[in-house]
Amino acid sequence: ETGVTQSPTHLIKTRGQQVTLRCSSQSGHNTVSWYQQALGQGPQFIFQYYREEENGRGNFPPRFSGLQFPNYSSELNVNALELDDSALYLCASSSGQTPTDTQYFGPGTRLTVL
Amino acid sequence: QKEVEQDPGPLSVPEGAIVSLNCTYSNSAFQYFMWYRQYSRKGPELLMYTYSSGNKEDGRFTAQVDKSSKYISLFIRDSQPSDSATYLCAMSGGGSARQLTFGSGTQLTVLP
Numbered sequence: 001e002t003g004v005t006q007s008p009t010h011l012i013k014t015r016g017q018q019v020t021l022r023c024s025s026q027s028g029h030n031t032v033s034w035y036q037q038a039l040g041q042g043p044q045f046i047f048q049y050y051r052e053e054e055n056g057r058g059n060f061p062p063r064f065s066g067l068q069f070p071n072y073s074s075e076l077n078v079n080a081l082e083l084d085d086s087a088l089y090l091c092a093s094s095s096g097q098t099p100t101d102t103q104y105f106g107p108g109t110r111l112t113v114l
Numbered sequence: 115q116k117e118v119e120q121d122p123g124p125l126s127v128p129e130g131a132i133v134s135l136n137c138t139y140s141n142s143a144f145q146y147f148m149w150y151r152q153y154s155r156k157g158p159e160l161l162m163y164t165y166s167s168g169n170k171e172d173g174r175f176t177a178q179v180d181k182s183s184k185y186i187s188l189f190i191r192d193s194q195p196s197d198s199a200t201y202l203c204a205m206s207g208g209g210s211a212r213q214l215t216f217g218s219g220t221q222l223t224v225l226p
Binding site: 041 | 212
């Protein structure tokens with residue numbers, strides 16, 4: 001086990017609703033990244049937070065937003081849900097910013113948008 | 115065209131076989147290359163990490179990177195049923211050094 005936890009495990013929403021997904025990083029990890037993994041695809045980078053500031057973003061619209069808290073927890077918020085947002089959402093934490101700092105993934109939250 | 119291409123399989127081999135998994139990429143800025151293993155209903159876990167070109171061995175696993183061909187490989191020797199999983203290649207070193215760009219994954223089944 002990586003020590004990274006995510007909640008909830010599963011979630012069902014309808015189109016147009018808003019959702020908040022939560023992640024608890026390993027203790028001491030100051031960097032958290034969020035990824036979207038569609039069925040049969042590899043994870044796609046959404047954004048990264050370092051010391052509570054967003055410091056990198058992938059090709060996702062502004063309705064995807066996040067927060068990182070001092071207690072190593074973080075949130076991913078998605079507004080105006082679309083059917084294509086159905087996916088496994090993964091968070092990954094690491095102890096630093098360099099590429100050699102391993103990213104440890106949580107088990108993910110599976111979101112279904114109807 | 116995707117930045118990272120990976121044969122999705124599925125790949126099925128008998129126990130004890132040597133498995134070869136491959137990825138190609140187009141972004142020459144990638145410097146760090148990783149292989150992740152993902153079991154069903156789990157998050158990816160890091161298997162191997164390589165910087166730039168060369169080989170790296172860890173037990174039954176060998177990772178190879180050929181930057182001139184933009185081609186990376188993972189070899190699994192003496193494959194076991196417990197190796198059955200989806201294998202994802204990942205790379206970083208582009209615009210955001212920490213951003214991982216993943217392949218689509220290869221689903222591997224090792225038959226007892």
